[in-house]
Amino acid sequence: MISMPTNPPAPLLSVRHLSTDFINTDGQVSHALEDVSFDLYPGQTLGLVGESGCGKTTTMLSIMRLLPSAGRITRGEIILDEVDLLGISERDMRAYRWKEMAMVFQSAMNALNPVVRVGDQIREAILIHNLMDRQNADLRVEELLDLVGIARARKEQYPHQYSGGMRQRAMIAMALACKPRILFADEPTTALDVMIQAQVLELLKHIQQEFGLAIVLVTHDLGVVAEVCDTVVVMYGGKVAEYGPIDAVYNSPEHPYTQRLLEAFPDLNKPGESLATIPGTPPRLNALPPGCRFEPRCHQRIPICSQLNPRLLKVGEKHVAACHLLEQKETTH
Amino acid sequence: MGSPPLPMLEVNDLYKYFPVRSSLADWLARKPARYVKAVDGITFSLEKGEVLALVGESGCGKTTIARTLIGLEDQSGGRILFDGKLVQSPERRQRAGLVPLESSGPGSQQQLIFPKVTMKRLRQQAQMIFQDPYESLNPRSTIFDIVAEPLVVHGIARPRLERIQRVKAALEDAGLRPAEDYFLRYPHELSGGQRQRVVIASAMVLEPELLLADEPVSMLDVSIRAEILNLLRDLREKRGVSILFITHDLGTVAYFADRVAVMYLGRIVEIGSTHEVLKNPQHPYTQALLSVVPVPNPRLRRQRVILQGETPNPIEVPSGCRFHPRCSLVVERCSSVDPTLQIVSENHQAACLLLDEGPK
Numbered sequence: 293m294i295s296m297p298t299n300p301p302a303p304l305l306s307v308r309h310l311s312t313d314f315i316n317t318d319g320q321v322s323h324a325l326e327d328v329s330f331d332l333y334p335g336q337t338l339g340l341v342g343e344s345g346c347g348k349t350t351t352m353l354s355i356m357r358l359l360p361s362a363g364r365i366t367r368g369e370i371i372l373d374e375v376d377l378l379g380i381s382e383r384d385m386r387a388y389r390w391k392e393m394a395m396v397f398q399s400a401m402n403a404l405n406p407v408v409r410v411g412d413q414i415r416e417a418i419l420i421h422n423l424m425d426r427q428n429a430d431l432r433v434e435e436l437l438d439l440v441g442i443a444r445a446r447k448e449q450y451p452h453q454y455s456g457g458m459r460q461r462a463m464i465a466m467a468l469a470c471k472p473r474i475l476f477a478d479e480p481t482t483a484l485d486v487m488i489q490a491q492v493l494e495l496l497k498h499i500q501q502e503f504g505l506a507i508v509l510v511t512h513d514l515g516v517v518a519e520v521c522d523t524v525v526v527m528y529g530g531k532v533a534e535y536g537p538i539d540a541v542y543n544s545p546e547h548p549y550t551q552r553l554l555e556a557f558p559d560l561n562k563p564g565e566s567l568a569t570i571p572g573t574p575p576r577l578n579a580l581p582p583g584c585r586f587e588p589r590c591h592q593r594i595p596i597c598s599q600l601n602p603r604l605l606k607v608g609e610k611h612v613a614a615c616h617l618l619e620q621k622e623t624t625h
Numbered sequence: 626m627g628s629p630p631l632p633m634l635e636v637n638d639l640y641k642y643f644p645v646r647s648s649l650a651d652w653l654a655r656k657p658a659r660y661v662k663a664v665d666g667i668t669f670s671l672e673k674g675e676v677l678a679l680v681g682e683s684g685c686g687k688t689t690i691a692r693t694l695i696g697l698e699d700q701s702g703g704r705i706l707f708d709g710k711l712v713q714s715p716e717r718r719q720r721a722g723l724v725p726l727e728s729s730g731p732g733s734q735q736q737l738i739f740p741k742v743t744m745k746r747l748r749q750q751a752q753m754i755f756q757d758p759y760e761s762l763n764p765r766s767t768i769f770d771i772v773a774e775p776l777v778v779h780g781i782a783r784p785r786l787e788r789i790q791r792v793k794a795a796l797e798d799a800g801l802r803p804a805e806d807y808f809l810r811y812p813h814e815l816s817g818g819q820r821q822r823v824v825i826a827s828a829m830v831l832e833p834e835l836l837l838a839d840e841p842v843s844m845l846d847v848s849i850r851a852e853i854l855n856l857l858r859d860l861r862e863k864r865g866v867s868i869l870f871i872t873h874d875l876g877t878v879a880y881f882a883d884r885v886a887v888m889y890l891g892r893i894v895e896i897g898s899t900h901e902v903l904k905n906p907q908h909p910y911t912q913a914l915l916s917v918v919p920v921p922n923p924r925l926r927r928q929r930v931i932l933q934g935e936t937p938n939p940i941e942v943p944s945g946c947r948f949h950p951r952c953s954l955v956v957e958r959c960s961s962v963d964p965t966l967q968i969v970s971e972n973h974q975a976a977c978l979l980l981d982e983g984p985k
Contacts, residue, residue, distance in 0.1 A: 343846045344817075485682045486874060486918060486919075487931070489919075494929075518925075519926060542923050542924075557876075558851075558877045559920060559922075560918050566855070
């Protein structure tokens, strides 16, 4: 999670032009994701940010191929180790899920089974993948609990006996059970206090350094992203609005949406400054505006925005943004 | 000496202990009753038109204070003055003998010299905004009924036309325009930000003088959070309403509180003007809290003081300074001497033994 200037040569996971639709019972189609692309490098942390309903969680579920039955991936490639995960069978996918890519689900409160001891839940994750026998699995559970900082004796306890922060740690332990290379964390700190949030982020950082994990952090908290991520993907209405190295995106944001999001975040170092707001609400995915999806809420819109969807344009080293204003700038040069 | 204007709210040595249910074995063994010391001797005041932020981790007692102030809990001791008038426990419960008529908890004071304010009156003038806009609205009521309900309860604006006017004005002040469009809608038809606006509208419809806002933005997305914070700031500027703002996020505190009180385990450990406390924090706990606030700038990543573990159980409060088991600057005296608030500067107090030893 520490930003390193060196760029590892090959991405571990490449997402290319991923598009996902949801079809509701009336046959209505919602384009939940459209043309989402990004690369994840080993040992790095990528932040997926955006408001509720912008497709962050759908992106993650699409990559894991865990979409609910209404969801369909319509286009794209997800390349891990030169294998396109969208082209393999469900049976083969099991070799990747949890062993290569694991997930820390949102709201640890609801993701743990309330009537099974925490230790048993973690052990189940190990046994189900036939990694080892029961005895060794028990040892592994203790190892994992040590790793995430939960006292071994507490494996006998039930989730309700854990605090919010500890449940989140237990979820992380479970995700690490099969030593994955990629960890998806969906809003891992959202319901937690600042101090516990800092503890959980510190833990993720520690685990990353120890195992060289690549982490995808899904959150709406720009502060958390600034603290821990190396690269960031800003999503809006199911599309990538801006994608680039953390420093570039935060210090020279090119998309009006990113600019406004950053201005809307209360900053301890700038007390009393008025906060920017973004009027309106995110678009409904079954009634998307015809042009740029952000156009109805954008403070810098120009006529073309309501007609044409902007392309992603290169604005810097590995930094892209999708906005017509950039296109205009480019043509005038 | 001209008397200064009365503060909106004056809280003096407030205690709130919750009894812990003891087992039969404990009872037979005559073990003393145990208490959760949720609020353990709090003193502060809130001026008219001022915003005071109460900051702390879960379980530090900040919500209990708000609930006690508005009479949802009975205080175990201490004195609450609302606009110079004494806040009493609900009379009904007093009559039933559930609460001693004269508070006899720790820190009880002579209470008879103050004029009193009834709960009903208090709740008309002080309103609470709860954390979760998804759970604090009745899903089966229309927005009109939700916002009009406080008027009905208090028998205000009885004529129908006047009531509609009041509801309309409240919704529009809360940024829901045109208000008529919302009258007949239900909470599930609204987004999170709109719901929180409805919550604020129904709090403001009575034109209260004090708002108790319990984490009003922590469940909301960043862009909506900014809207709600701006709205609260406008209300305060236009209406001069005093706000007690409860939060665990120092970032939002910096944005709009005049003063901030940092709480730890039922006590205020540092209190002062927002500028002073954020720029020159004296208590190690405040320093730690400040260091973990996410700053939206990757160039400002810094060394964070991450406290290990969680807030201790408020049943068995540590001896001496209650923060000492988690404090990085702990010295020997800390485990035996309980520090009191000391004056750091004119608008700034902190409770730490290290303050005796001059500037760190």
